[in-house]
Amino acid sequence: MPSTADEEEPEPVFExxxxxxxxxxxxxGAGDKSAFTGVYEALARPVMGLACRILHDAAQAEEVTQDVMVEVWRTADRFRPERGSAKGWVLTLAHRRAVDRVRHVQASAQRERRVGAMISGREHDEVAETVEDDDERRRTQECLARLARMYRIPLLLAYYRGLTYLEVAETLSAPAGTVKSRMRTGLRLLRDCLEART
Known part of the structure; x- marks a missing residue:
């Protein structure tokens, strides 16, 4: 199949x-400490890049990178080369860890707002907050449903199942560049729809 402009060149194999x-x-995974240096040199930078894109905070991305590389050291025996690349496996760990960090930060911010409201003597309106959350969830689902299938499915796989775009491409048997382009377009269309409904 001829390559498209959106397709990415395959990355060189790190050796x-x-x-x-x-x-x-x-x-x-077999306990060889010296081999970890090579793994770290090959994968720490892509992990940091992914974490930065998700967190938009270099300091937190650095923490996530260190956490992920420690997790790689601890769980390397779970890696199965026949199921995919080392980079794909490690970036999946990184994506999950970064998303967990985002959720943790958001939950902490919500707790701080609630405590602040209680301290200042204002009544915390949990019912109004629940209605707002439900309304936002409903609007998001409606906008997702309006997207063409080629845009909707990659977004659902990435954001609801936690797959990287490379794993999405593998799942859909589509070129990675095409999937990346469709996800970008899908996110733009989703944002436009949500803004029109606010």
């Missing part, structure tokens, strides 16, 4: 001492 990062990760 250290003639071994791919997949082989190094398998060695880490």
């Amino acid at each position: 250290r001492d003639g071994q791919s990062v997949e082989a190094l990760l398998v060695r880490v």
Whole structure:
């Protein structure tokens, strides 16, 4: 199939001492500490990039990167090269960790607002907040339903099942560049729809 302008060039295979990062990760899973250096050098930067895009905060992204690399060290024995690339596996861990951090930050901010409202003597209106949340959820679902299937399905896989765009591409048997482009377009259409309904 001819490549499109949106498709990305395949990334070069990272090697250290003639071994791919997949082989190094398998060695880490078997307890080889020296192999972890190669894994870290190959994957810490992409993890940091993904975390920055999700968190929009370099300091938190750095913390997430360190947490993810520690998790890679601890759980490397779970990696199965036959199921996908080392980078895909590690970026899935990073995506989940970064999304968890976003949720944690949002929950903390909501708790602080509630405490602040109670301290200032204002009554906290939980019913109004629940109605607002339900209304936002309903509007989001309506706007998602209005998207063409080619835009809706990748967004559902990424944001409700937590897949990276590479995993979405694999799931849909579509080129990664095409999926990335459709997700960008889908997000723009979704944002436009939500703004029109506020």
